[in-house]
Amino acid sequence: MGKTKVEIDKIINQIIKGNKEFVNSHENNFFEEFQNHQSPFITMVSCSDSRVQPNVILPEATNKIFMVENVGNQILSSEGSVDYGIFHLKTPILLILGHSDCGAIKAFMNGYSNERDSIKHELEYLEKADLKLADSSENDNVVYNVLKNIDYQVDVALSKYADLIRNNELTVIGAYNDFKNDISSELGDIVFVNINGEKDSDKIKQMSIFDNTSIVAKEKFIKRRAEYSLV
Secondary structure: OOOOHHHHHHHHHHHHHHHHHHHHOOOHHHHHOOOOOOOOOEEEEEEOOOOOOHHHOOOOOOOOEEEEEEOOOOOHHHHHHHHHHHHHOOOOEEEEEEEOOOHHHHHHHHOOOOOOHHHHHHHHHHHHHOOOOOOOOOHHHHHHHHHHHHHHHHHHHHHHOHHHHHOOOOEEEEEEEEOOOOOOOOOOEEEEEEEOOEOOHHHHHOOHHHOOOOHHHHHHHEOOOOOOOOO
16 A cells, blocks of 8 residues: 555655755855766765665765665666766766665565566676575575675676776775674674775775774774675
């Protein structure tokens, strides 16, 4: 059953209230800075899942994150949008953000032949990710495949943007938005799991991009991957 008129009215009022709070919390010069151009420094490919929002990365993401959202945080199903962020906006970071309990991954694992054609079309891009078809009720298997998909998306980026990466104009970061403590130490952590194809946490910690990151922060946000069993 769809939302009732009363429920929709409440949602509309939430939107109006939320926008008022946003506008009232920013001075005019905040908006004036980006009225005629955008200048983000991150192109973020994330899942459309409502639990994954740009504020898990930056509390104020306006004009900082160029957002590309789709089923399963994929590059190729939104290739033009990702290319725009990389080639036109020239963001120095491409962030692939997977997450706990990913519905796209679970749907792929269970088989998706009965989905609408439009959804099937997007899920079909995951065929080359070499995911394991296992029971999605087993959380470890979901985590394994989410990580596998992040790695695959990073590999796609390494191929597409090889020249930019080679010239140090682009860094590709694969990260896991963990709101179930799958691999992190605190609910909601963002865990860096793949940097330009490197997946070894010890080697990632030694990368120059983390030279100004504290040891404490490295230990918290760069984790050794757990080995997840498959049924």
